[in-house]
Amino acid sequence: MSDAARPAVVHLPRSLAGLFPGAERTMGATGATVLDIVRDLDTRVPGLANRVLDAGPSIRRHLNVFVDGELAVLDTPVRPGATVHVIAAVSGG
Amino acid sequence: MTDRTLVLVGTSKGAFILESDAARRAWAIRGPLCDGWPVHDISVEPGTNALLAGAGSPWFGPAVWRSEDLGETWTHSSEGLTYGDDGPKVTTVWNVTAGLDGIYAGVEPAGLFRSTDRGRSWTHVEGLTNHPSRPEWGPGAGGLILHTIVPHPTDDARMWVGISAVGVFETQDAGATWDTRNKGVRAEFNPDNRFPEFGQCVHKLVMAAGGGERLYQQNHCGVYRSTDGGAQWEEITGDLPTDFGFVMTAHPRDPMTVWTIPLTDPEQGRLMPGGAAAVWRTHDGGDTWVRAGEGLPEEHAYVGVLREAMAHDTLDPVGVYFGTSTGQLYASADEGRTWSRIADNLPPIWSVEAVAVE
Numbered sequence: 314m315s316d317a318a319r320p321a322v323v324h325l326p327r328s329l330a331g332l333f334p335g336a337e338r339t340m341g342a343t344g345a346t347v348l349d350i351v352r353d354l355d356t357r358v359p360g361l362a363n364r365v366l367d368a369g370p371s372i373r374r375h376l377n378v379f380v381d382g383e384l385a386v387l388d389t390p391v392r393p394g395a396t397v398h399v400i401a402a403v404s405g406g
Numbered sequence: 407m408t409d410r411t412l413v414l415v416g417t418s419k420g421a422f423i424l425e426s427d428a429a430r431r432a433w434a435i436r437g438p439l440c441d442g443w444p445v446h447d448i449s450v451e452p453g454t455n456a457l458l459a460g461a462g463s464p465w466f467g468p469a470v471w472r473s474e475d476l477g478e479t480w481t482h483s484s485e486g487l488t489y490g491d492d493g494p495k496v497t498t499v500w501n502v503t504a505g506l507d508g509i510y511a512g513v514e515p516a517g518l519f520r521s522t523d524r525g526r527s528w529t530h531v532e533g534l535t536n537h538p539s540r541p542e543w544g545p546g547a548g549g550l551i552l553h554t555i556v557p558h559p560t561d562d563a564r565m566w567v568g569i570s571a572v573g574v575f576e577t578q579d580a581g582a583t584w585d586t587r588n589k590g591v592r593a594e595f596n597p598d599n600r601f602p603e604f605g606q607c608v609h610k611l612v613m614a615a616g617g618g619e620r621l622y623q624q625n626h627c628g629v630y631r632s633t634d635g636g637a638q639w640e641e642i643t644g645d646l647p648t649d650f651g652f653v654m655t656a657h658p659r660d661p662m663t664v665w666t667i668p669l670t671d672p673e674q675g676r677l678m679p680g681g682a683a684a685v686w687r688t689h690d691g692g693d694t695w696v697r698a699g700e701g702l703p704e705e706h707a708y709v710g711v712l713r714e715a716m717a718h719d720t721l722d723p724v725g726v727y728f729g730t731s732t733g734q735l736y737a738s739a740d741e742g743r744t745w746s747r748i749a750d751n752l753p754p755i756w757s758v759e760a761v762a763v764e
Binding site for chain 1: 441464465466467469482483484485488489490491492493494495496
C-alpha cells in the first residue's frame with residue numbers, strides 16, 4: 314500500500330460505537346477531510362454520520378473531532394495515516 | 407387473553423419497562439434502555455406491537471428508536487429527520503405516534519415528520535411548517551415543541567397536533583394544509599387578546615373513544631372539551647383545584663371519562679396542590695370531577711407530572727399510570743380510584759405508556 318493510500322485511524326467513543334452492533338471503536342477510513350472520513354465510515358456503519366453530523370453540515374455541538382491532536386472542523390484536511398479522535402464533550406448532568 | 411401488561415417509561419436517562427400480568431399487582435422492571443438517551447415519548451405501533459421511542463441525545467442528536475421484541479433489542483434512525491442544511495437544527499423527538507398511513511414524529515423546534523418504512527427514514531410534513539402563522543410561533547418554557555400527535559381513528563386524511571405556546575392544528579388533507587383549532591381556549595398570558603387564533607399553550611390533547619370528534623385538552627390555562635373535532639372548545643375546569651397541569655388521558659371505551667392531574671401555577675412550582683398527590687377524573691365529559699388520592703402520598707408530596715407522563719391500558723377495568731418528575735411511578739388497576747407506587751428512584755420521568763399484549 315502506498316503511503317498516499319494509507320487510511321486514517323479513527324477512534325470512536327464507546328457511547329458512539331455502542332449504538333451500532335458490530336462496530337469497532339477503532340476503524341480505518343479514507344478521505345481528504347474530516348467530512349470525507351465521516352462519510353466513508355458511514356458506508357460501513359450506516360447511520361453513523363447522522364450521529365456525528367448536524368444540519369449544515371456541522372459537527373454536533375457536544376462532539377469534538379481531533380486530527381493528529383488538533384481540534385478540527387469538517388473541512389480540516391486529513392493526511393494519509395492520520396490519527397482521528399471523535400470525543401464526546403464534557404457536558405450533561 | 408392478556409398475558410403481559412407493559413408500562414413503558416421514558417426518562418431523562420433512558421427508557422424503562424415495567425411488566426406484569428393482567429392482574430397488575432406485581433411488577434418487574436428492566437432498563438435503562440435506549441443506551442441511556444433522554445427519551446421524551448414511547449408508543450406502540452398497532453398491529454405489530456413494535457415499540458417506538460422518541461429521543462434526543464445532547465451528543466448524538468435526535469432519533470426514533472424501534473424495538474420489535476418488546477424492548478429486548480433496539481435500532482435507531484434519524485435519516486431524513488432534518489429541516490435541511492439551511493434550516494434550524496432538530497434537537498430532539500418529543501412525540502412518536504403511529505397513524506393510519508405511517509408513523510409520525512413531532513420534534514423540536516416544532517415540526518412534523520412522517521415515516522412510511524416503519525421508522526427507517528423520515529420526510530418533513532412541510533404543510534404544517536408552511537402555515538402562515540409559523541413566523542410568529544414562539545417557544546414556551548419547554549421550548550418550541552410539537553409534543554402531541556392525534557391521528558383520526560378511521561380517516562387517514564385527518565390529524566391533530568399540539569404545539570406548546572402555539573396551540574392545536576388540524577389537517578383534513580393528510581398534512582398538505584392545516585387549520586388552527588383554538589377557539590374558546592384562553593391565553594391569559596396575552597392580555598391584549600385572551601382568545602387569539604393561535605398562541606394558546608396546549609399541554610396535552612387527547613381523543614375520546616368512539617368516533618373522532620370528541621377531544622379533550624389540558625392547557626396552560628384550563629381544561630377543555632370539544633365535540634366537533636376542535637372547531638370550538640368549551641372550558642370544563644369547573645371544580646378542579648387549579649387550571650394548570652400537563653397530563654391527560656382518555657378512557658379507551660367510555661368517551662365521557664378522562665383523567666388529569668392538576669398542578670399549582672408555574673410561578674408556584676408546578677406541584678400537586680397542598681403537597682397531597684391526587685388524580686382527578688370525570689365520568690360525565692367534564693361537567694363534574696372526582697378526586698382520588700387513596701394510595702398516593704397525602705402529605706409532603708411535592709411532586710410534579712410532565713406532559714407525556716400519564717397513560718392507560720386497555721384492560722377491564724382500565725389501568726391508569728403516571729410518573730413524576732422526581733422518579734416515582736404510580737399505577738391504578740381500578741380506573742384511577744386507588745393507587746400504588748410500582749417504581750421509585752427512577753430518573754426524572756418524561757413519559758408513560760401502557761400496553762397489554764398476549
